Amino acid sequence: xxxxxxxxGEMIIEGEDYLPGENTEKRDGKVYSSxxxxxxxxxxxxxxxxxxxxxxxxxxxxxxxKVENVLANGWIIDIGAADSAFLSLMxxxxxxxxxxxxxxxxxxxxxxxxxxxxxKRGIDLSLKGRGFGKIEEGLIFNVNSxxxxxxxxxxxSMIKIxxxxxxxxxxxxxxxxxxxxxxxxxxxxxxxxxIMYIAERSFISGLTDLVxxxxxxxxxKK
Amino acid sequence: MAFKRPDGRKIxxxxxxxxxxxxxxxxxxxxxxxxxxxxxxxxxxxPKKMHPQHxxxxxxxxxRCEYNMISFSVDDRIRPGxxxxxxxxxxxxxxxxxxxxxxxxxxxxxxxxxxNIIQADAGTRCAGINAxxxxxxxxxxxxxxxxxxxxxxxxxxxLVVDLTKEEEDFEEGExxxxxxVSITSDGKITHMQxxxxxxxxxxxxxxxxxxxxxxEVYKIQKDALKKFIEDKSExxx
Numbered sequence: 001x002x003x004x005x006x007x008x009g010e011m012i013i014e015g016e017d018y019l020p021g022e023n024t025e026k027r028d029g030k031v032y033s034s035x036x037x038x039x040x041x042x043x044x045x046x047x048x049x050x051x052x053x054x055x056x057x058x059x060x061x062x063x064x065x066k067v068e069n070v071l072a073n074g075w076i077i078d079i080g081a082a083d084s085a086f087l088s089l090m091x092x093x094x095x096x097x098x099x100x101x102x103x104x105x106x107x108x109x110x111x112x113x114x115x116x117x118x119x120k121r122g123i124d125l126s127l128k129g130r131g132f133g134k135i136e137e138g139l140i141f142n143v144n145s146x147x148x149x150x151x152x153x154x155x156x157s158m159i160k161i162x163x164x165x166x167x168x169x170x171x172x173x174x175x176x177x178x179x180x181x182x183x184x185x186x187x188x189x190x191x192x193x194x195i196m197y198i199a200e201r202s203f204i205s206g207l208t209d210l211v212x213x214x215x216x217x218x219x220x221k222k
Numbered sequence: 223m224a225f226k227r228p229d230g231r232k233i234x235x236x237x238x239x240x241x242x243x244x245x246x247x248x249x250x251x252x253x254x255x256x257x258x259x260x261x262x263x264x265x266x267x268x269p270k271k272m273h274p275q276h277x278x279x280x281x282x283x284x285x286r287c288e289y290n291m292i293s294f295s296v297d298d299r300i301r302p303g304x305x306x307x308x309x310x311x312x313x314x315x316x317x318x319x320x321x322x323x324x325x326x327x328x329x330x331x332x333x334x335x336x337x338n339i340i341q342a343d344a345g346t347r348c349a350g351i352n353a354x355x356x357x358x359x360x361x362x363x364x365x366x367x368x369x370x371x372x373x374x375x376x377x378x379x380x381l382v383v384d385l386t387k388e389e390e391d392f393e394e395g396e397x398x399x400x401x402x403v404s405i406t407s408d409g410k411i412t413h414m415q416x417x418x419x420x421x422x423x424x425x426x427x428x429x430x431x432x433x434x435x436x437x438e439v440y441k442i443q444k445d446a447l448k449k450f451i452e453d454k455s456e457x458x459x
Contacts, residue, residue: 007447008359009322009367009407021363026352034366036326046264051451053248053362054255054269082331119327146362203455 001041006011006033012046021047022090042181045213051203055145055175057081057123059115060206062132064140064173067109069183077113077125080175087113110135112179113173127204131171136179139188145176147202149193157208158198165215166191190218225380228389233382236372236435241352241446243360244382251361253446255353259343264353265336266361267319269325270333274380278304281353284326287316291349293362294305311347312337318371318404318413322358333363345373348402351413360450369412370439374428376420381428383435401425403432407440 006012012024012031020026021213023035024046033039037050055081057063061063065079074088087105096104105111112132113125127133143151152159159170168182168191178195182188197214215220225233237258248254249265256262272278294304314432315337325333335357337350348371355369376446378395385400392398399418405411411429420428 005448005451007368007444008365025366032366034364035362037362038451050362052251082328139375167346201454203451205455215262 003038003040005037006039006048012039013041017044019045021045023050025046032034032220040179041075051146052144053146054082055080056081057115057118058174059087059118061115061174062112063115063125064110064112064135064171064177064179065110066104067107070101070106075101076135077111079123079125079173080145080177081123083122085113085125087111087114087125087127091116091125105134110140110179112173125184135179138179139185139192140177140179141192141201143176145174147199148176148220150173150207151198153199153208158211161211161215162191162194163210165219166194170195177195225377225382226320227382227384229333233380234434235433236384236438238385239439241356241442242286242306243356243446249361249395251357251359251363253356253360254352255349255356255443256427257345257346257352257384258348259341260349261339261341262349262353263338263340264350265338266333266354266363267336267454268361269363270334271327271435272330274281278330280329283318283333285323285333285335285408287312287319287354288336288349289315289337289339290338291342291346292381296340305306308395311350312313312346314415315351319354319358319369320365321410321411322365322406323358324366327364333358333361340368342387344385344390344400345402347371348404349403350423352439352443356447361446367391367406367408367410367444368440369404369406370436370443371402371413372432372435372439373400373402374435376418376424376428381424381431382428383431385402388402402429403429403436405433405436425444432437 010033014030018031023034025034033047033048035048035050037046037048053058065077067075068078070074079085081132110216116126117124168180168187171179180188180191240256245254246265251266252261274302293299310329335354339346351371376381376390376399399420402415
C-alpha cells in the first residue's frame with residue numbers, strides 16, 4: 001500500500017488480515033486511524049506516522065534538556081515534554097560530591113542524556129553511555145520533534161551531509177533540541193540555516209538530493 | 223409552498239464554508255473555520271502538565287476549552303472578556319469534543335483549546351467546534367473521530383439549515399427556533415441544544431437534516447487537513 005494522508009477516524013484499510021499498529025484502532029474488521037498523519041502498511045501491520053504535535057518521550061531516546069532544579073539526590077531536567085525528567089545521582093558515571101552537586105550540573109545548564117525508563121512517577125534520565133553529559137559550548141535551538149527523523153536521515157545520511165558541508169559537529173535530541181558545535185560562529189549559523197531548511201521541507205520525498213543541491217547553491221554564493 | 227430565505231439559499235443549503243489548518247504558528251495545532259460571514263479560529267496547546275495542580279487527574283488527561291468573542295466581531299462592540307454566555311459555550315464545546323478525544327495515555331495532563339470568534343453572524347459555536355476539531359487533529363491528539371457541527375433552524379414552520387443572524391431575528395408566525403447539533407463522521411450525536419419550541423416529530427426531522435449537512439462540513443474539514451500536508455510536500459519544491 002502506498003503512503004497516504006489520514007485524519008482521525010478515517011478508515012485506512014479493510015480486511016481481517018491487517019493488524020492495527022501505532023496510532024490505529026481496529027473496529028469491525030476495519031483499521032481506523034486515531035491520529036492525523038501518514039498511514040503506511042508493512043507486512044500486514046498498519047501504522048500512522050504523526051507529522052505534528054508535541055514531543056512524546058520514549059524509552060531509549062537521546063534528548064537535550066535544561067536543568068530546572070538541583071535536589072538532594074539528583075537533578076530535575078526540562079526536556080520539553082509534559083512531565084519533567086529526573087536525572088538521578090546514581091546515573092552519573094563519575095564521582096559526585098553530594099555537598100557540591102552544583103559543581104557537576106547547576107540550574108540552566110544544558111545536558112545531553114538518555115531516557116532509560118518511563119513510568120507512572122515520571123521520566124528517568126541517565127548519563128551512562130558515550131556522548132552524554134553537560135554541554136560546554138555550542139549553538140542550541142529547537143525544531144518540531146516530528147521532524148527529527150528527517151534531519152537525521154536514513155542511517156544518519158542527512159546529518160552526515162550537513163557535517164561534511166559545514167564542518168560542524170551536530171547532536172540532534174529526539175525532543176527536537178539541536179546542538180551545533182563548530183569552530184566559528186558563522187559555521188554554526190550556516191548549519192542552523194541548513195537544518196531549518198530541512199525542517200521546513202520535512203514532507204518532501206527525496207530530500208537528501210535537494211539538500212545536496214542547496215549546499216552547492218550556497219557554496220556558489222560565497 | 224416554497225419558503226423564501228433572505229439570502230436566496232435553498233432550505234437544505236449551507237452557507238459557503240471554508241477551512242484552513244495551521245493558522246497560528248505558535249500553537250501546537252490550529253485551524254480556521256469560516257461559514258458565510260462567521261469566522262472562528264481555534265488554537266490547541268498541549269498535552270501539557272495540568273495547572274492548577276489540584277485539578278490534575280491521575281486516571282486520564284483532560285480537555286479544557288475557552289470560547290471568546292472578540293470585541294469587534296459584532297456590529298455593536300461587545301465588552302471583551304469572559305461573560306456568562308462565553309462560559310456556557312466554552313463548557314458546551316468541551317462536552318461536544320470530549321467523546322471523541324482519547325486522553326487515557328496522558329494522566330495529570332491537559333489539552334487547552336482556545337476558540338476566538340473574529341467575525342460573528344450566527345452559528346458561532348458550530349464554527350468554533352468545527353475549527354476546534356480540526357485544530358485538535360492538527361495537534362496530533364489521539365481521536366476516535368472528527369466532529370462536525372451545524373445549526374438547524376425553524377422559521378415559523380419550516381426547517382432550514384445553517385441560520386444567519388438575519389434569520390435568527392425572524393419574528394413572523396411561531397418565531398425562530400435554533401438547534402445547534404454536533405455529529406461525528408459515523409453519525410453519532412455528541413452535542414445538541416434547543417433554543418425555542420419544536421414538535422417531537424419535527425425534531426427528528428431536523429436531526430436527519432443535520433446529519434446530511436454535517437457530511438458536507440466533514441468533507442470540508444477533511445479536505446483542509448489533507449491539503450495542509452499536500453501543499454507542504456509539493457508547494458515548496
